[in-house]
Amino acid sequence: MTTDVTDTGVGTIRSSFLGGGFMARVHTRAARAAGASLEVLASSSAMSAQQAASALGVERVADDVTELLTDAGDVVHICTPNATHADLSRQVIAAGRHVICEKPLATTLTDARELVDAARHRGVVAAVPFVYRYHPMVREARARVAAGEIGALVTIDCGYLQDWMLSPEDDDWRAISADGGPSRAFADIGSHLCDLLEFVSGERIVRLTARTRRVYDERGGHAVANEDAVAILAELASGAIGTLLISQMAAGRKNALTLELHGTRQSIRFDQERPEELWIGQREGSRQLLRDPQAAHPGVARFSRVPAGHAQGYQDAFNSFVADVYEAIRGGHADGLPTFADGLRAVALTEAVLRAADEQCWVDTTPGAA
Structure with a gap:
């Protein structure tokens, strides 16, 4: 070095x-x-x-x-x-x-x-700014999973839905492969979803199959070569299975990033549009857990930038991410900082998704395979 x-x-x-x-x-x-x-x-x-x-x-x-x-x-x-x-x-x-x-x-x-x-x-x-890691309730969910509170992971149900490309008149440089790359919906927002899934669950996606859909072949007078939506069936390292739906054409959904994990004891759900809470599901009843730094798992309170009852959002998460990067630059350690290695993982998953959709097959996504 x-x-x-x-x-x-x-x-x-x-x-x-x-x-x-x-x-x-x-x-x-x-x-x-x-x-x-x-x-x-x-x-x-x-x-x-x-x-x-x-x-x-x-x-x-x-x-x-x-x-x-x-x-x-x-x-x-x-x-x-x-x-x-x-x-x-x-x-x-x-x-x-x-x-x-x-x-x-x-x-x-x-x-x-x-x-x-x-x-x-x-x-x-x-x-790389996978900043949804920095919502306090994402860290709370991660800590609860790591502590075994939900039990062994059985299934997952998650998605990332937006509507900003809903009509054929909607256009953006991301729709041009020369600027945006071979993938749009997955590379743009599906990468966030997969990062969040692996970060909270503590497990890698080990294999997947996928289908992609491009609804309009032309936007803004130019040809479109990348996808509007992706559906993925995935298996995690523990054997847990689940679905991931990614779309930029889901009417009414602005930034609906959701992650739901089902364990043998509990389920846990995070909704980015309701970032101040977690849904905890149990057989005998369910409850909403609100952000409270005083009751948070060890190490989670530092992500609460304001007291309980004062809403935090996307910019707060981004601020926490950048603060952690700068702390690392000063020689400190920041738990969960997303690095270029995490960016590489997202690119590997993107290629795996495109290959699975193109060849209609299962693709191994263990490190070094994709």
Whole structure:
């Protein structure tokens, strides 16, 4: 491992940003909440970079990644279209900077593996924002599963449903394979669902079969090659089986990420649109468990940024994720921090899902198989 990475000590983290869209807004808010100095931003053009920097409170603009890296500070946040992630991450790592890269980490398994190896060799902190891990009630669910409270896992029922691509007039760069990659619905939101499933259950998906559907072959006057929806049948390491439904065409569903685990003693359910609670199912009756840091499992309370009764949401989860990345940059340890290795896992699952759907077969998804 090399040792020429910027030494931040315990001072202010200096952050830079590639991209100026919605995710850059989320990232800059989180960086500011973590006490960072927002140094430089580069975007698709000089005009868009200047507009974004002004709106987001970033001090300076750069023409491109090369110029940004001459004075990027400690960490670079990559918030650009999917197809650019691998090359930009490669350049940031080569410059010895820590990196937070939006998912998917890469659009090919080969690139994702290379990035994991490069980050390890260079000795940089490299993270992917699977931020739903940072809802306090997700951590509570994980702790309860790990403590054996639900018993042995039997089945799973989970999904991630949105409706922003419901009509044929709905369009986005993600629908263009050259920008978004070969998968859209799964790579964009299904990856979050699978990460959450494996994180909370403490188990890997070991094999799966899948079906994909593309409803409209054309959007916005251009051909669409990636999918609108995915249905997956999966088996976990313990033998537990279950279904995962992912769709960007579910009318009325805005961000319905749900995870339900059924054990031999209890069931447990998390709904991202109701993040302050868990549903606990028992044969003799069910109940809603509300977020309360004073009653939480050990280690969970730190994810509660405000007292019980004061709602937390997506930006709070993102803020906690970025704070953990910055703590890792300072040399600390952050339990459950999603790294490039987790990004690689998501890319491997994406390729497995596309292969299973294309060949209509079961695919082994154990590490190294996909």
